[in-house]
Amino acid sequence: MSPPPPIRRYRDFVRNRTLGERLRTLARDGAVAALSFAPSSAAPGQWVRFPFYHHVFDDERRGLARHLDTMAGLGDFISIDDALALLSSGDPIGGRYFCVTFDDGFKNNATNALPILAERGVPAAFFLAAGYIGTDPGRDRDQLLGFFEDGETLVEFMDWDDCRALAEAGMTIGSHTMNHARLIDLDADKVAVELQTSKEVIEENLGRPCLHFCCPWGRPGRDFLPDRDPGIAAAQGYRSFLTTVRGAMGPGSDPMGVRRDHLLANWSPRQLRYFFARGSAQ
Numbered sequence: 025m026s027p028p029p030p031i032r033r034y035r036d037f038v039r040n041r042t043l044g045e046r047l048r049t050l051a052r053d054g055a056v057a058a059l060s061f062a063p064s065s066a067a068p069g070q071w072v073r074f075p076f077y078h079h080v081f082d083d084e085r086r087g088l089a090r091h092l093d094t095m096a097g098l099g100d101f102i103s104i105d106d107a108l109a110l111l112s113s114g115d116p117i118g119g120r121y122f123c124v125t126f127d128d129g130f131k132n133n134a135t136n137a138l139p140i141l142a143e144r145g146v147p148a149a150f151f152l153a154a155g156y157i158g159t160d161p162g163r164d165r166d167q168l169l170g171f172f173e174d175g176e177t178l179v180e181f182m183d184w185d186d187c188r189a190l191a192e193a194g195m196t197i198g199s200h201t202m203n204h205a206r207l208i209d210l211d212a213d214k215v216a217v218e219l220q221t222s223k224e225v226i227e228e229n230l231g232r233p234c235l236h237f238c239c240p241w242g243r244p245g246r247d248f249l250p251d252r253d254p255g256i257a258a259a260q261g262y263r264s265f266l267t268t269v270r271g272a273m274g275p276g277s278d279p280m281g282v283r284r285d286h287l288l289a290n291w292s293p294r295q296l297r298y299f300f301a302r303g304s305a306q
């Protein structure tokens with residue numbers, strides 16, 4: 025059976041989402057759009073924020089470029105190593121910083137996101153579901169279709185040459201497990217295997233240390249155990265554990281519980297400014 029054609033446009037990706045997923049996205053976008061028209065009470069806060077994306081499909085390139093240009097008007101870009109050093113230094117943050125991150129390892133991160141980031145000199149971090157890197161839409165059809173819950177969406181992943189190109193362009197490569205695992209469903213030994221194996225595979229293929237871990241789905245108590253999993257990551261030599269809890273990071277924020285803001289590249293600059301205007305270190 026031949027695979028469905030890989031999805032390259034956001035409009036096709038959305039068509040495949042389940043009704044529940046689409047309603048959740050609509051509700052969230054509606055709330056964000058409404059709130060973004062409210063007068064801004066932006067405190068001139070000092071923070072580090074970690075925006076995150078998954079895909080940058082062909083019809084999202086312009087949106088990502090606009091996002092980065094909007095962020096450039098609000099603060100400075102910082103690599104994840106520099107961001108964590110700044111947060112742990114105990115010093116005042118002294119500005120507003122964005123550490124841009126991408127989850128999963130889709131092919132469009134290399135083909136679409138990288139040129140836009142490189143053109144602007146933005147250092148981003150990419151978190152790989154390492155067992156999907158180098159998969160082939162024909163050969164690995166079932167594995168790829170299993171990535172999304174509808175079972176019908178096929179999005180290509182990067183290969184190791186793509187990942188090396190990201191690293192050589194100054195991007196950071198981290199782990200997002202081997203199998204895009206929901207850690208809370210696994211016992212501690214299996215969590216350790218997901219974290220350890222992905223770290224080894226990434227280090228072997230890139231020839232550089234893999235020091236950052238980003239938790240799939242990332243909600244404490246729903247997707248991972250906050251009292252167990254960041255500790256397992258730390259014991260294996262990871263220096264960070266990224267979640268999907270929204271909010272800004274400030275002095276002394278825990279690197280083993282990094283808060284991030286999920287973004288879709290087609291959100292307007294106005295929506296984006298709304299988000300970041302609310303940011304104050306928590």
Ligand SMILES: [Zn+2]
Pocket residue numbers: 127128200204240241
């Ligand atoms: Zn993910």
